[in-house]
Amino acid sequence: MCMSLVAALAGAEGKGSGPPPREGFSRLTSADAERAVVGNLCRCTGYRPIADACKSFAADVDLEDLGLNSFWKKGDAHVDKLPPYKEGSIGAFPEFLKAEIRASLRIDKCMSARVMAGSESSWHRPRSVEEYYRLIASDSFDGSGTKVVVGNTSSGVYREAEVYDRYIDLRDIPELNSVSKDSEGVQIGAATSISLVIEILRREGDDCKDVIFGKIADHMEKVSSHYVRNTATLGGNLVMAQRDEFPSDIATILLAAGSSVCIQVSSGKLNVTLDEFLEMPPCDYKALLLSISVPHCTPDNVSSSAGAVNMTGDKTESSLLFETYRAAPRPLGNAVAYLNCAFFAQISSDESSGSLILEKLHLAFGAFGTRHAIRARDVEKYLVGKPISASVLLEACNVLKKIIVPKEGTTHSAYRSSLAVAFLFTFLYPMTKRNVKPARSARLNGHAASDTNGNPNCPPSADIDLSLKETNSVESGLHSNDHILESCKQIVEISKDYLPVGIPAKKVGAELQASGEAVYVDDIPSPEGCLYGAFVYSTKPLAHVNSIELDPSLEQVKTVAVITVKDIPEGGGNFGANTIFGPEPLFGDPLTQCAGEPLGIVVAETRNFANIAAKRAVVNYSTETLDSPVLSIEEAVRRCSYFETPPFLLPQNIGDFSKEMEEADQKIYSAEVKLNSQYYFYMETQTALAIPDEDNCMVVYSSSQCPEAAQNNIARCLGLPCHNVRVITRRVGGGFGGKAVRSLPVATACALAAFKLHRPVRMYLDRKTDMIMTGGRHPMKICYSIGFKSDGKVTGLHVDLFINAGMTMDVSPIIPHNFIEALKKYNWGAFSYDAKICKTNISTRSAMRGPGEVQGSYVAEAIIEHVASVLSTDANLVRQRNIHTVESLALFHSECLENALGYTLPSICNQLTASANYQYRSEIIQTFNKTSQWKKRGLSFVPIVHKVLSRPTPGKVSILNDGFVSKRILHSWGFWFIPKLRSCC
Template identity: 55%
Template sequence: MSKVATPFVRNTASLGGNIILAQKYPFPSDIATILLGAASTVRLQVYSETLEVTFEEFLEKPPLDPSTLLLSVFIPNWASDSQKESNVILETYRAAPRPLGNAVSYINSAMLGHVSLNEPSGDLVLSNLHMAFGAYGTEHAIRATKVEQHLTGKVLTPSVVLEAVQLLRETIVPMEGTSHPEYRVSVAVGFLFSYLSPFAKGIKGPGKTLNISSAGSLDTDDICNLPLSSRRETISIDEYKPVGEPIKKYAVELQASGEAVYVDDIPAPKNCLYGEFIYSTQSLAHVKNIKFKASLASEKILTFVSANDIPSGGQNIGSSLMFGDEPLFGAPVVEYAGQALGVVIAETQRYANLAGKQVVVEYDTKDLKPPILTVEQAVQNNSYFEVPPKMYPKQVGDFCKGMAEADHKILSTEVKLASQYYFYMETQTTLAIPDEDNTMVVYISSQYPEVAQSSIAKCLGIPFSSVRVITRRVGGGFGGKAFRSCNVATAAALCAFKLRRPVRMYLNRSTDMIMIGGRHPIKAFYSVGFKSDGRITALHLDILINAGISPDASPIMPDTIISGLKKYNWGALSFDIKLCKTNNTSKSVMRAPGDAQGSFIAEAIIEHVASVLSLDANSVRQKNFHTYDSLVLFYPESMDEASTYTLHSIFDRLLTTSSYLHRAESSRQFNSCSKWRKRGISCVPLVFKVAPRPAPGRVSVLNDGFIVVEVGGIEIGQGLWTKVQQMTAFALGQLWSDGCESLLDRVRVLQADTLNLIQGGLTAGSTSSESNCAATLEACNMLVDRLKPVMEKLKQQPDGVVSWDALIAQAVKDNVNLSSSTYWVPSQESSTYLNYGAGISE
């Protein structure tokens, strides 16, 4: 029940409303399925007559007349019968895109049955079964009566269960047009197995009695007593106080109260218009005509903006990146499904959405080759993007020699990784406001306002100085707001520029998923040689990366994939990586781009080697950990002193503190006892190469002693502003021997503004807080140097005690410049370095 919709919906809606919807419409109700499985009954008031019907009869009735009143729902008290030694077991199941709720189910189920013990044999027998299934592409939840009748009174032998599965497959038949019908049927079978599997083995041995509370308790009572997780961390932080201290997050009150302002919370300016993208549904085609089912003459629907409306001197550019520009609109040829064709503009968002649904696009594929959609097709057509030689990773060692030393070999094994969508809470959104003198102010949810500024300026054909991009905070990014947000911002700015009115654009979730892209899909083949003890001597990889239609940031992928894969010592490492150009939405950076895929491929190889040798995967992992010397060979540009290589100790400590061996043995025992359900445990190391980027910073102290800080980094929820706040208090507090922690509450961090603070850079790569704090520290140190003479002068006074307010008041009188700016650039030694970690999951 807790997975139905959200707490807000559950607190607002009603049980009656839910099941009436399920009765009148093809509504995929989870509640109706549970009530049907629990053999509930319903009381109805039909005019002057009161009817009591089973829930099954209730659902099968014609849609209820509006005059019919639902009086009550009765759930029987299925108490266990101690005299007959029977227990009642009710289990509910649900499969959905998001397992924790707030998503419509692919299928749901509720199963109830009496479980009794056959004394002589120790077998368990089911009776009074109610098996309900719903939301699989049916008008309403149904009972699997044939399955119930088949199982009643029988011992659950394999043949009985298999026949039940066949009967269930005949029962669960999704309606035509239902998505993933085979998957839904297979999940229904899985639910049936989950319910029946604990009863299949019976209860053997003398003196055994029936005492179960759920379908899963038979499997887990004896061997699921896992130890509690524990953690201890001791850090000495006084030296840099308040840096590193656990403090409340900056502006947490605003976020917790819902008063924090995101782009879509900014009140609409006067005469604001709303835009909706019109995008292609074809992968490669000529656009012959774009028309609307209904006329655009409605006073609420104003116009359609396309590539023809780009001003003279401007360019058809949606995002302008270092590896190449991406068009804003597909014209006259669209190159992928999801490519923008234009923007329909209306007085309200509702009318913009309605107009978008009225669009009819005529396509023509004459004289065009078939679209390239897969990496295999890209290879056949020699369709690749070039990777700059300086960005292509270097191979390590002699692969042929390493393979010659191997006792065993695995050749040309395939591993595939699909794409992922970002699923940030706030989709792409922009508010563009025309200003005086042909200038533009753009509020955008972006990790990279600087590149949005340049893209807008190039599209409109105006100087960068005429475009002011502001980002206060971002409601989730994961890389999806780095480059992919530029097209939305540029489109809104173009519409506002043409119409000389503010324009707001907010992509709905469906449009966002279609147009924005995501993580790079990858197909890889590996050949690996290894010794009998699990030590790997050589590895070769052939990797095909699906980059989509434009380079975006894809040329970084070969290096990051190999960087993530290098966490193990492969002996010799060779590879051939191709960046495939396909007629798909451009793929972009997404949380640990390349590193995540490289690490996955590495673990797949380790597991494969362990399986071939019948060894524990962890022993193979540890056998192939780097020594310091091999780490220097694989990461020559990122290595520090040997004492900084801590992966061995981290991994060993994790195994100890997590009771890995005990939990692994517990999993093995569980798997030996459970036929259908299995458990696993995995402990994975990580070597992550980070590269801090340059960052600007400005710190200003106002006359009242309050402090304003500007940095290029964007607050996405990761706490960047909090860390900058702490660094400011620490750095300015250096004027006192014991620091000045009270400065923490005087610090205000301002939103990113491309005209106030230039060269803000990209917030990504797990180093933005580090870089922006370094810039803040430099700017504060400049202020400290200016304030020290003032401090010394005040100390000469009789009491010798100097407060922050007194110091600033005197500095103002002495005409000290209380604002300092800097542009921090990492040193050669810190330009890249390695982070180590390990994680365990069960």
């Protein structure tokens, strides 16, 4: 994030245009600062404080918008207290680092070398197209083991499972970097970076008043992140779309714009439309993409697309419209779209009838589960020449439904298809309302139609000036927002009742982490002779493992060993993890219980070699005599596949459910809620470094939330006493529970390999392997029956809870308790439940941030909302009817109630609703929703309860010779924390 901000500051300095900024600030704008960190992930700190830090450099920022007064006393926030920014103070890349890189590559002149030969591969940089073809035509070249690159950012999308011994870098070929323009449009070299293409299109658009270029540039800024766009190339993106079925946004928008490409083949140059290029057989190294042509759209060029161009004839008036759309998990970019599309239309207005007619139309759709972006030609053919009306629009949507059909296996296929229809409706809907005779000055303006944020419920903003009297229901959907943050004032009132408790304090290691100096496990330098390990895991959910063999074609991969269950030393055991509920195996032997279960470890001399060898390992399975795997909760229930839950962990039922149901005015039977799993998505994946030590000892650096458990498990696996195993955890790069029990197999496997080979071994799981093996939050199925009065008071609730634990127990037995305790945040009258922990053939699920509690609270709110829906009343009224009284709290949470004065939840709720003006804001929202057809608003008030348990915590105070005091606190699982160091008086 820091490097992204530095790059944005350097870019702002490089522009050097406009008035000088305020003293102490940069030329960076607040919007640029926000965009600088788009795509970066932070699950702990949150987006807001990071964006505030970045925006503090911007000259146009409002100080109160930074939230800095949360760290300064009230009224004490001043600009002078911000460290001043000096233009030109950004340092260059250090020369000593450049020298180290040159030395590591074994070359003298890195930037000018045309061939860089290493011990394992060679790097070629041809200076012309002719030299490139001479290279691939040489006798030593057979095409295998060769990768053609420029930015090579595709390796971030498609993890390399191949070993390349030759790379050909095209960035020095002039033809691939040239940019030219003529009356037809702009020709851009295929090796031009996407960031530079954005600048070129913006500049050309401003020079010739071509709106299409600006629209394309705006959409391109949603492609990946800024630092990837600086390296990724326009041609590389299109080749991935053509060859690898990459869901490219750029291919879609250029397809709608009528772009073409120039390809060099052995017989000469070939100019084809982008549509034809995408339909060609996948490109190989013999075909070289040279350039991409994007046509102009100016008042003199009707065939191009623009957002606001008028051409007036004697009887009709024509306009051009070009819009792009995308829907993605993250609106500002750096996420592959669920669907992207771009539309170009030439529209004429008949002066006699006032109706709008489509004269020309391009409808391009991509990323919906097809091989590449396509033109919806059947819809175009149907619409061209017709006056746009509601009936025509409806039929066009029906035709489109038959075209946008994702291939089998595409996720969210129904949603993607509906998005296509919604975006087409968004584009065409305003044309159905333009039944007035336009004046000569009427024009189409696209002030907000490019809804690249992916809101399919927004009608387009393309609007004829004479028809501005649209209904509020339409106008409410016209505007989109390209910013996550607008403006906010942060006010923190600190209570003086418990000072210094509550005062905002900086984290002890904040400077180390923000500066990048904090050392995580993977930052520790590799010891001499260090090897690298990678898991070979099962791809079958239930099968016998007969053998594991490495791919014989990988001769150049320097594999050292394959560690399996047979390599566990005598006296040790096949232990991968261990909890109070029992152990789980490190390796599946001889039966693998799930896809993703470790079968062995490939150890090689580099991490890349280890990963490639592990991915291409051949595992021979047999499934004879085995039943079909249990893959769902429903199948587990049908086959009674359950883990036993210790009775002492299950809360008691409350009251008589059957009796209370009889007294209810209304009843709901067998309602169902399903909750899926959730991946931890920590920044740092599972990692460990094991170093053999003297006297049969082992030192393991593990990114673990449970180093004490890791020590015990490693000792049991290796057959060593615990004091011979030392586990060191300085910090964890994100955990959320995923680095608790699920970190143990990685640390244990790493230690086993190091113990066997007598050499240091380190492992760092790639993201895909981590997601497959680690599991995540427990999937659940909840069935409930509930009775309630006509005023919303619940009389009785019964819940059937089914938890998918995966193949082993882990800590799953605690989940029912946590779920029920969170569910009991409301007074359900009588309450009963039945909980089952299902044993299935999927990867083990483990504790994750609020295990069971998140699901329990969610289900409680789902039940309240269901009751409110049946009664057609405000859900908040139902919540108030069922919030605990002191009497009901004694039944549901008796252990937590010491006296009546200690229960403050009702008063807190009342205070919050009053301070937030809940009732007033609810009335405003209801009024808005009645008048808004396309956008809806909501306001939620959700109480959450969490049991706080106090327990004695060991502490250690050391008084040092120099007068300093070191305080250490044992937190849990063997973690000793150093909260602060201060001098003695």
